Amino acid sequence: MKNYSRQREAIINVLRSTDIHPTAGWVYERVREVIPNISLGTVYRNLDQLSKSGEILSISVGDGYEHFDGNSSPHAHLHCRKCGRIADAPLKNDFLAAAALESGFIPDTSVYIVYGVCAECNAKEKEIN
Amino acid sequence: MKNYSRQREAIINVLRSTDIHPTAGWVYERVREVIPNISLGTVYRNLDQLSKSGEILSISVGDGYEHFDGNSSPHAHLHCRKCGRIADAPLKNDFLAAAALESGFIPDTSVYIVYGVCAECNAKEKEIN
DNA sequence: ATATGTGCAAACTGTTTGCACACGA
DNA sequence: TCGTGTGCAAACAGTTTGCACATAT
Numbered sequence: 206m207k208n209y210s211r212q213r214e215a216i217i218n219v220l221r222s223t224d225i226h227p228t229a230g231w232v233y234e235r236v237r238e239v240i241p242n243i244s245l246g247t248v249y250r251n252l253d254q255l256s257k258s259g260e261i262l263s264i265s266v267g268d269g270y271e272h273f274d275g276n277s278s279p280h281a282h283l284h285c286r287k288c289g290r291i292a293d294a295p296l297k298n299d300f301l302a303a304a305a306l307e308s309g310f311i312p313d314t315s316v317y318i319v320y321g322v323c324a325e326c327n328a329k330e331k332e333i334n
Numbered sequence: 335m336k337n338y339s340r341q342r343e344a345i346i347n348v349l350r351s352t353d354i355h356p357t358a359g360w361v362y363e364r365v366r367e368v369i370p371n372i373s374l375g376t377v378y379r380n381l382d383q384l385s386k387s388g389e390i391l392s393i394s395v396g397d398g399y400e401h402f403d404g405n406s407s408p409h410a411h412l413h414c415r416k417c418g419r420i421a422d423a424p425l426k427n428d429f430l431a432a433a434a435l436e437s438g439f440i441p442d443t444s445v446y447i448v449y450g451v452c453a454e455c456n457a458k459e460k461e462i463n
Numbered sequence: 464a465t466a467t468g469t470g471c472a473a474a475c476t477g478t479t480t481g482c483a484c485a486c487g488a
Numbered sequence: 489t490c491g492t493g494t495g496c497a498a499a500c501a502g503t504t505t506g507c508a509c510a511t512a513t
Contacts, residue, residue: 245470
């Protein structure tokens with residue numbers, strides 16, 4: 206937990222200080238303001254580790270970029286097909302209709318991806334251990 | 335609607351005949367069994383059009399591939415981090431807990447992406463028209 | 464010293480695109 | 489013939505990775 210390098214710390218800070226769900230490139234530009242000679246590879250490596258450890262969220266909306274979210278608590282994302290923005294939204298029942306009513310967002314399709322381990326893989330892992 | 339080329343028809347057939355949420359490459363291999371000299375570019379072009387027209391669903395789970403789903407009705411997807419499979423699941427309230435109980439799938443993170451047009455972009459479009 | 468992290472740049476790979484040709488209306 | 493779709497291959501771009509060096513324990 207305290208194995209944070211200066212670079213990783215800066216990356217986390219950048220992520221925690223925004224809610225635009227930035228791409229790796231955006232994070233890279235921001236971090237360079239603090240650590241000018243950080244490399245893009247380092248940003249990618251840390252983002253990868255952080256998302257795998259569950260500290261941040263990795264989001265693919267299909268625009269060719271991987272987006273990252275410093276808020277890893279469960280919530281919904283509203284992705285606008287026009288401007289590309291990704292906005293947060295509370296996760297609740299009957300969410301589609303609620304989103305339209307409360308925020309003016311007009312949903313047409315939604316993709317709810319649940320990450321985890323399926324029953325079979327979980328069983329296999331228990332066999333091994 | 336009837337502007338379907340032989341290639342597009344074959345692509346749709348492949349998508350409708352499976353529930354594994356295949357990648358473009360997988361679709362390509364399948365379609366080649368029917369149209370051996372179809373090009374990968376054609377597959378990509380058609381998949382792109384079909385998903386933009388809403389006939390199929392495009393799903394990014396963050397494994398580096400774009401996945402496609404012939405079933406465009408709203409439903410949830412269970413993506414296993416281990417084997418990479420994407421399984422369908424009914425969309426219902428309190429889905430996370432239900433998924434764990436009903437299918438043995440152990441969720442750790444979920445991403446519910448709602449596609450659509452945000453209030454601002456919708457307003458802008460109305461201005462133009 | 465030992466393991467881990469970094470900077471740099473080349474390499475990788477899924478996807479896109481330009482172009483000439485084919486096909487249907 | 490005119491518009492749209494295709495095959496082919498080159499190009500693109502986001503991401504990954506090998507390697508030598510730096511850093512912390």
